[in-house]
Amino acid sequence: MSDRFRELETPQMARTKDVVLMATVSSFENMVHPSRHELRQFAELFEPVFRASSMEARRNAVAALSGCPTMPRSVAWFLATQPIDIAAIFIGRSPALDDDTLIAVARTHGPTYAKAIAARENLSVKVVDALVALHQGQEQDRRDPADLPDSAIALARLAAMREEQLRQTIKALVQRDALVRTEEGPEQDERVQHALLIRFARLGDAHSFAITLADAMGSSHWLSQRIMLDLSGLQLATALIAIEISAADGEFMLARFYPHLKEMRGEMPRAATLWASLDAHDCADRVHAWMRADDYTQGKTDDAHAANVNDAVAEPVQRPAFARARSAARR
Incomplete structure (x- = not known):
């Protein structure tokens, strides 16, 4: 007008x-x-x-x-x-x-x-990474950190603070049951991790889910993020089968993060069809290969991997079942 x-x-x-x-x-x-x-x-x-x-x-x-x-x-x-x-x-x-x-x-x-x-509440890992990368790219030519705008500083700290807070929360939840699990062995830790994965999937909290998945596999957070960024859901299904998540729980998690897997294919949801198409031994072998590559990946994974190593040194907690199998395979 x-x-x-x-x-x-x-x-x-x-x-x-x-x-x-x-x-x-x-x-x-x-x-x-x-x-x-x-x-x-x-x-x-x-x-x-x-x-x-x-x-x-x-x-x-x-x-x-x-x-x-x-x-x-x-x-x-x-x-x-x-x-x-x-x-x-x-x-x-x-x-x-x-x-x-x-x-x-x-x-x-x-x-x-x-x-x-x-x-926004419950930002996905993908969006947080993009926001941080965007601001790092905009500010890479600045030499004085004091010149950074408040929004860039806030976003740069956002991912690190959220990851650390969530990691500490997960640790606290595991440690809370330390007295009752002493006679139950490391399987109790695995049950706690699986329960947290279900909880974060129900909430649609992809960031917390990715951190918990990394701890359950004994991998870096970077690897679990890359797994979840596969929009077909195949990589996440492979990882969940490798850490011995039940079919019902795994299909629920897949449907929460990849809505297209809720769709019916014949008489079954696509998540169930995908899950049934995968072999447990093949999944374990594939995730072992991802984790070996993750161990030797430099640069972007160094901090996340070092954090996991430091956690293992600092706390006398048994490693998850999949990570124990991984260590045994190396020997």
């Missing part, structure tokens, strides 16, 4: 456009499971109505839509790339923004958008 036309617009006309916008939003909010046709129709109608409305109406519409779990990708991108004072609430809360969209917004729209993304 041209500035000249806006000058001629009456308050009544402006209010009418705001009402149309909010009616469009309310109608979409009330669709529990919108069909493809309804999503396409909303995408076609929403943007022109949004652009014609007042700033206050736009903010209200964005706040309302930030709670919708399903949304056309074009609309989600449109809202996430609005000026930050409008987009912040949507970026910080919307469940309709997948990892790839969040990363793309951070890369194309700069630090203020990245800061809003960092404020």
Whole structure:
């Protein structure tokens, strides 16, 4: 709309456009499971109505839509790339923004958008890594750390602090049962680790799950992250079978982190079909190979691997079953 036309617009006309916008939003909010046709129709109608409305109406519409779990990708991108004072609430809360969209917004729209993304709850490992890498890349030519913006420092510390806090939480949960497990042997540790994996999968907390998986395998966190970034779910299924997770629990975890594995293939979910296609001995051999490569990988894995080694030295706790088998295989 041209500035000249806006000058001629009456308050009544402006209010009418705001009402149309909010009616469009309310109608979409009330669709529990919108069909493809309804999503396409909303995408076609929403943007022109949004652009014609007042700033206050736009903010209200964005706040309302930030709670919708399903949304056309074009609309989600449109809202996430609005000026930050409008987009912040949507970026910080919307469940309709997948990892790839969040990363793309951070890369194309700069630090203020990245800061809003960092404020989201339960950020995935993939997004945290991308945010940290983005800020490290932006600041790599700076020589004085005091010149770093607060958002870069916060993001750089975010991954390290979360990982350390989660690692300490996991240790505390294991140590809490130290008195009752003395006669039960290391199998109790494995049961605790498996219970934590189920818990973090139920919460959809990929970061905590990856740390626990690394401890259960006796590997670096870097390796468990790489396993989870395989979107087919094959690598995670392989790792879970190798550490002797039950089929029911493993299929549940796969479906939580890879929603496409909930889909039915014949009479079985795709997660069950994938699980049944894997052989336990082959999985153990494959994960052993990954871990041997992990041991000799330099640079990015050094800190995570050193942390695991230091943990083993500092605490007189038995290594997980898979890690014990790994050590035996070396001998």
